[in-house]
Amino acid sequence: MEGPGKIIIGVSSCLLGNKVRYDGKSRSDLALMRALGKAFVLFPVCPEVEAGLSVPREPMELYGTPSQARLRVIGSDIDLTGVMDHWAKKRIPVLAKQGICGFVFKSRSPSCAVDDAVIISEKGGQKGPGLFRSSLTELIPPLPVADNEDLADAAVRENFIERVRVYRRWQDLCARRPSLCKLVAFHSDHKLLIMAHSLKHYSLLGKLVAGAKGGSIRLLCDRYIALLMEGLQLNATRGKHANVLQHAMGYFKNVLSAQEKQELLNSIEQYRLGTAPLRSPLARIRRHLRKHPDEYLLRQVYLDQQHR
Numbered sequence: 001m002e003g004p005g006k007i008i009i010g011v012s013s014c015l016l017g018n019k020v021r022y023d024g025k026s027r028s029d030l031a032l033m034r035a036l037g038k039a040f041v042l043f044p045v046c047p048e049v050e051a052g053l054s055v056p057r058e059p060m061e062l063y064g065t066p067s068q069a070r071l072r073v074i075g076s077d078i079d080l081t082g083v084m085d086h087w088a089k090k091r092i093p094v095l096a097k098q099g100i101c102g103f104v105f106k107s108r109s110p111s112c113a114v115d116d117a118v119i120i121s122e123k124g125g126q127k128g129p130g131l132f133r134s135s136l137t138e139l140i141p142p143l144p145v146a147d148n149e150d151l152a153d154a155a156v157r158e159n160f161i162e163r164v165r166v167y168r169r170w171q172d173l174c175a176r177r178p179s180l181c182k183l184v185a186f187h188s189d190h191k192l193l194i195m196a197h198s199l200k201h202y203s204l205l206g207k208l209v210a211g212a213k214g215g216s217i218r219l220l221c222d223r224y225i226a227l228l229m230e231g232l233q234l235n236a237t238r239g240k241h242a243n244v245l246q247h248a249m250g251y252f253k254n255v256l257s258a259q260e261k262q263e264l265l266n267s268i269e270q271y272r273l274g275t276a277p278l279r280s281p282l283a284r285i286r287r288h289l290r291k292h293p294d295e296y297l298l299r300q301v302y303l304d305q306q307h308r
């Protein structure tokens with residue numbers, strides 16, 4: 001399943017058109033799969049079938065509370081929580097080893113939902129995560145996840161794709177024996193990208209890295225990636241992007257002519273006002289960088305051609 005340089009994400013198998021649902025059907029979301037397939041290798045996982053349940057099978061439901069939900073066959077006392085948990089505890093470490101960098105779940109499924117599965121309780125119906133989704137987040141907390149309905153929104157999809165790419169770079173860092181020095185470099189390379197999502201998180205992450213001396217690097221990395229993923233989940237708006245572009249411009253404005261400066265400022269403003277796409281001011285910045293290389297800016301993930 002792994003190819004050199006390819007980023008792999010897990011996907012609820014029924015979304016890919018596989019007939020694995022309880023009723024023997026699929027829930028194809030081909031438009032979304034096509035969009036994600038341009039960026040990632042999509043790896044199908046059906047928790048219920050992989051845990052040994054048949055197709056077709058009796059429909060199931062969650063009951064209890066969102067933090068302690070259990071899975072049962074509807075209208076019976078057949079509880080499948082143990083079966084699913086047992087499978088998940090063995091399967092998730094394998095998925096992690098295979099290098100999945102994100103997961104797209106089927107909405108509202110008692111196994112797969114991110115947060116909108118109905119949970120039957122004495123207080124009536126509540127909403128919460130499916131059983132497999134809970135296990136995945138428990139064992140790989142920073143893994144980017146989203147459901148197919150949320151990802152129909154282009155901005156949410158772009159945000160998810162970005163988080164997955166960052167997580168992949170994070171995995172690469174972790175595979176190279178992380179050190180404080182490497183973490184500082186990682187943080188520095190992602191500066192503009194983080195700023196485009198949340199200045200607050202950029203500042204908190206900076207303090208975390210700057211204040212780290214001695215102590216466990218593993219613990220520091222865990223705190224860093226959790227905070228980073230929290231920040232990246234906030235959407236990058238036109239206003240935030242425009243501020244970041246102006247910030248980037250500050251690094252080489254002294255070498256630009258008055259006309260070049262004005263043209264770049266106009267391009268950023270047109271983007272801010274919604275009359276030009278982000279790639280317009282970014283292309284100008286890249287052109288200027290080719291003429292006037294700045295090592296710090298050249299390392300910025302935010303300006304990476306492949307990233308936009």
Ligand code: SF4
Nearest residue numbers: 012013014046109112
């Ligand atoms: S929602 Fe999840 S458990 Fe249900 S059929 Fe799809 S992949 Fe399988």
